[in-house]
Amino acid sequence: MSTSGTATAVITLTDDDLERFVTHASTRRWLTGPGLPSGIGLLSFEELVREGLRTVEDATGDPEGRLPLDLRDQLVIGGLLDIEGQETEPVLLDGATGEVSTTDFWYDTPELMERRPLAPSLEKLVRFATAAEELAELRGRFASYAGRFGPQVAAEATRQLLAVFEEGVGADGEVPPYWRIAALLRPLSLTAAPGAASGLTLDLPARLLDQEFGQGEIWRFEDVDFPATLTHEPTRRFLRDTGLPEDALLFQLDTDVPLPTLTEHYADTPDAELPADADHLIRLGYLLEDNSLVIDGRTGAILNWSEPEARLYPLNTDVSTLAFTLWLLHHEHSLDEDLKYGLSQGPYAQLAATMIQILASVDPTVTTTDADWHYWAEAFQDEAGGVLSAE
Numbered sequence: 001m002s003t004s005g006t007a008t009a010v011i012t013l014t015d016d017d018l019e020r021f022v023t024h025a026s027t028r029r030w031l032t033g034p035g036l037p038s039g040i041g042l043l044s045f046e047e048l049v050r051e052g053l054r055t056v057e058d059a060t061g062d063p064e065g066r067l068p069l070d071l072r073d074q075l076v077i078g079g080l081l082d083i084e085g086q087e088t089e090p091v092l093l094d095g096a097t098g099e100v101s102t103t104d105f106w107y108d109t110p111e112l113m114e115r116r117p118l119a120p121s122l123e124k125l126v127r128f129a130t131a132a133e134e135l136a137e138l139r140g141r142f143a144s145y146a147g148r149f150g151p152q153v154a155a156e157a158t159r160q161l162l163a164v165f166e167e168g169v170g171a172d173g174e175v176p177p178y179w180r181i182a183a184l185l186r187p188l189s190l191t192a193a194p195g196a197a198s199g200l201t202l203d204l205p206a207r208l209l210d211q212e213f214g215q216g217e218i219w220r221f222e223d224v225d226f227p228a229t230l231t232h233e234p235t236r237r238f239l240r241d242t243g244l245p246e247d248a249l250l251f252q253l254d255t256d257v258p259l260p261t262l263t264e265h266y267a268d269t270p271d272a273e274l275p276a277d278a279d280h281l282i283r284l285g286y287l288l289e290d291n292s293l294v295i296d297g298r299t300g301a302i303l304n305w306s307e308p309e310a311r312l313y314p315l316n317t318d319v320s321t322l323a324f325t326l327w328l329l330h331h332e333h334s335l336d337e338d339l340k341y342g343l344s345q346g347p348y349a350q351l352a353a354t355m356i357q358i359l360a361s362v363d364p365t366v367t368t369t370d371a372d373w374h375y376w377a378e379a380f381q382d383e384a385g386g387v388l389s390a391e
Contacts, residue, residue, distance in 0.1 A: 209244070
């Protein structure tokens, strides 16, 4: 086995490495020739460097012989990654057919382990992953999308990426959930253009929220609703002209009274511990688990006020990226409800990582915050909480 010294290391194996493990001719040629990148997107093949080729039976031990027969001789060649770069699911290679799949290692109940298709071959796997990365970075076949934005542009990019996957699996195949997630979600970062006219981070397409949530579900404020300390004019204009959904996943807007400052909101709780600038923080509504969503009236920054911790956390750069976040989460649920797509049927860690990547691409607060905790990132990664599942 060898690894190249290029920026993205390439892993190649020798015929001796493959010996009894890989009999499929074209797979042997690929592994001894072009090889595999050490990592690409949310895929890593560092397993080959650390462990060499080994079977699932070798990797798990399986002392009682409870592994399903079709899994025992599968080769562990890598792993799917979460947003923090940790491997979440092993990537497997069938040495006899060249097919690539994933599984979960269930050491206590190995008899329940099963394979999930990922790609028909290593060549197709690399082709799929490369296309997904080109879309994310707007280069290669997706370079023409640079500087173009809007729902139609995002839909066009989805069709183009999906066509790569559909061609790879063939007319009789089905695009695996892993790639459906990439094709249906990753292009959504092209939906809104960088802010110019609005003075905010994003210029949302007209009626984007109305079309997603429904005409009567968007609340638009009036000037009388704003406290005097909300002096950031782009924020006032957005809340007045574009508005926010009254009831969104993880967030509910306060519409019963004019928007209060944190000081006013806690007026009946005199012993409440508040930040020093509470008079300049305006409460928009509440998040789950005793968290309030607040705006800094001077800058327009969106913050999460954790009542149990009496602490402010960065949430979104401004109200435009907050609206995009709420739109994105609702849109993901709409796609998941469609049985044709079933996004949450795929690898959950990849679904969460993709959602976080989309937010990070349009809102720098998601990745540049100094805090060690971020509300949206934590919520998306909470598989037990099922935030990204429409069920």
